[in-house]
Amino acid sequence: MSNSSISERMDRLPITRPHRIAIFALAFAYFFELADLNTFAFAAPGVMQAWHIAVGSVALITSASFGGMFLGAVSAGWLADSIGRKRALIVTVLCYALFSLLNAASWDVASLATFRFLTGVGLSGMTVTANTYVSEFFPANVRGKYMGRIMTVGLIGIPATAWFARTFVPMAPWGWRTVFVWGSLGLFALILIARMKESPRWLLRRNREAQALQIVEELEALAASRPASAPATSVHVRREPIDYGRRVPLARLFEPAERNRTFILLLVWIFQTLGFYGFVAWVPTLLVKHGFSVVHSLTYASLIAVCNPLGAIAASYLVERFERRWFIAVTGVLIAAFGLGFGLSFHPAAIVVFGALVMLSIQAMAVALYTYTPEMFPTDVRSTGMGLTYGVGRLANVLGPFVVSALFVAHGYGSVFVYIAACWLAVSAVVALFGTSTTGRSLEVLHGSAAGTQEAVR
Secondary structure (H helix, E strand, O other), X not given: OOHHHHHHHHHHOOOOHHHHHHHHHHHHHHHHHHHHHOHHHHHHHHHHHHHOOOHHHHHHHHHHHHHHHHHHHHHHHHHHHHHOXXXXXXXXXXXXXXXXXHHXXXXXXXXXXXXXXXXXXXXXXXXXXXXXXXXXXXXXXXXXXXXXXXXXXXXXXXXXXXXXXXXXXXXXXXXXXXXXXXXXHHXXXXXXXXXXXXXXXHHHHOOOHHHHHHHHHHHHHHHOOXXXXXXXXXXXXXXXXXXXXXXXXXXXXXXXXXXXXXXXXXXXXXXXXXXXXXXXXXXXXXXXXXXXXXXXXXXXXXHHHOHXXXXXXXXXXXXXXXXXXXXXXXXXXXXXXHHHHHXXXXXXXXXXXXHHHHHHHHHHHHHHHHHHHHHOOOHHHHHHHHHHHHHHHHHHOOOHHHHHHHHHHHHOHHHHHHHHHHHHHHHHHHHHHHOOOOOOOOHXXXXXXXXXXXXXXX
């Protein structure tokens, strides 16, 4: 049985109990991953007050987290391609949850920065591994739909963390520590992750065809689409030409068969991250600088933030209806237009409306890119490719705040939104001109496994 046969059988399946277990496990893990990603932002005022530290120390701790995210994305991508998607999920969730708990025990800036760095390793590592798993385990025609549903639950973690912090941080000088304890509750996702199935596609590519076929047959039996005992054709498994001893080095992504997709996605994630954090991280500060009070600025930002999960749930219905490549391209143009509208607005209602439209579109784009990126790589380097491109995007944001600050000082408020719009237009242009159409297509067909070629379908 060939790799394409496994793919066809998996893509014919309806959603079964193992799929639902994966949905609940990943949604739970994402909820606290996104909560944990934002814990320091909400704990920082309490930390500053308790330790009497300057804004520069807060910036140092924040930068440490992004440094860890780069390392985590790249290393977890390699790890998941080496030891499997399920094991890598366990390692990365354990990493972010335990180090989040240690954040609560921090005693000075250096210790907190160190723990935030290590927490960041787990946070981005979990994202990379989870996205890869969804792309491989779910049928081709619903990959994007369920990525959207999982992300919707996860994004609720952001406002939930904001309310948790608002309740507990003011209670005592140590109240900020409870926010990190909250972030560590992702540890309980391991109970569900332990019940997940390994990706049959990964198993087959690692020369473990008997286990891959056993899982597929179990899924088929649960779906009542065929008897649990499959025909004897399963003995003829075609092994993909992989050097199993190589352990998937990063250099594999720059070999002729993969380098075009690698460079495309590097550009996409660099501009996406600069555009995303250029807006999300700076809106409250820029509104204050634009003349609004702190109270009004935070009120507008809170109203806009409510749209985080709404954008993801909208994408779960749309991302399979339209070709993903063009969905990303069009959404990038919309984000640029709405962002410029936000930057040119002075009336509170217009600010909230345009801000809400930006946030809806940004999270819809996130669902599409989280689905699209792992689709663009073959199985043996799928997680490594996702990790490298996602991680480099995070690394690029080390420079992003300096660009925003310099533009604001030199050219004023409006120039920042022109820069943000340019980033999103760059994402649209790269995907539209050089991207690959993937919606509803088997991963093996996309990468030519059935035909014995590595050329993706355009």
